Structures are given as structure tokens and as C-alpha cells.
Amino acid sequence: MTNKNKKKGAGIIEVIVGLAIVMVGIFALIRTYGYYLKFGLLHKYDVQASLLLEEGVEAVKLLRDTGWSSKISGLTVDSTYRLAFVNSSWTATTTKKYVDGIFDRTFTLSNVYRNSNDDISASGTLDPGTKKLVVAVAYRNGQSTTTKSISAYITNLFSN
Numbered sequence: 001m002t003n004k005n006k007k008k009g010a011g012i013i014e015v016i017v018g019l020a021i022v023m024v025g026i027f028a029l030i031r032t033y034g035y036y037l038k039f040g041l042l043h044k045y046d047v048q049a050s051l052l053l054e055e056g057v058e059a060v061k062l063l064r065d066t067g068w069s070s071k072i073s074g075l076t077v078d079s080t081y082r083l084a085f086v087n088s089s090w091t092a093t094t095t096k097k098y099v100d101g102i103f104d105r106t107f108t109l110s111n112v113y114r115n116s117n118d119d120i121s122a123s124g125t126l127d128p129g130t131k132k133l134v135v136a137v138a139y140r141n142g143q144s145t146t147t148k149s150i151s152a153y154i155t156n157l158f159s160n
Helices: 004-065 068-072
Strands: 082-086 090-094 101-115 125-141 143-156
Touching: 004 068, 004 082, 004 090, 004 101, 004 143, 068 125, 082 101
Parallel strands: none
Antiparallel strands: 082 090, 101 125, 125 143
């Protein structure tokens, strides 16, 4: 009879240990899901910022394509501009405009100089048909602001 009582106690201990293992597993899954949500949402803004940078470069190229003289060369060099989509076309503006209420996208155009070999250089002869474009996207990331930027050169490709 004493042997039966020992086996019954062992069964209860097995159940308790089994429940403890299951609870630790559930806790680990919940914790992992929490980290997934936290880092997934932060990464979402990085992806959106990258797409807005690419769109910004393409929008300035569209401005170039529709009129270098009227839409690009008329902009003040090294000034900050923003893009606005008005009446199915892009325009450059100095008015602050947030994309999706979160992202502040800006762009600047700088003069480009060429050396005697016709290579781009810090000084030399001004190339009026080429501008350096820098597009930047800034957004709040927790308690700080994150800024991402991309640069490209645009030229008066269509001589317009």
C-alpha cells in the first residue's frame, strides 16, 4: 500500500512540472511577439522614409523633365524646398508640408563645378546644366528625430 501512495504523488509532480514548462513556453511566445511588434513598427518608418526619398528624387526629375528653365534653374541654390502634388503635378514650395502627418521631406539643389578634365569637382568652371540634388526625410523616432537623405545629380537632359 505504501507504494501506491508514492506513485500518486509523483503524478501530481509531473503535472505541475508539465504546466510550468507550458507556462514558460507561453510567456516566451508573448515576450517574442512583443519584441516583434516593437521593432516591426520602428522599422516601418524606415521603410516609408526610404520610399519617400526615392519618390522625392523622381519628383524632382519630373520637374526637370517638364521644364528646366522654369522649374529647376529658377530655384535658389542651396535653399530648402519641399514637394507638393497640386493638380496632378509636382511643384516646389517653401511651405512646410508633412507627408502622412509624420514625415518632413525636403530637397536642396547645389551648383556643380567641373575641372579641366570635365570631371565634377569642388571648384572649377560652373556647369549651368547640372545640379546636385539632396533629398532628406525627417521623422520623430521616439524621443529623437531621425533624418535620412539621398543625393543625385540632375542635368538639363531635354535642353528645355
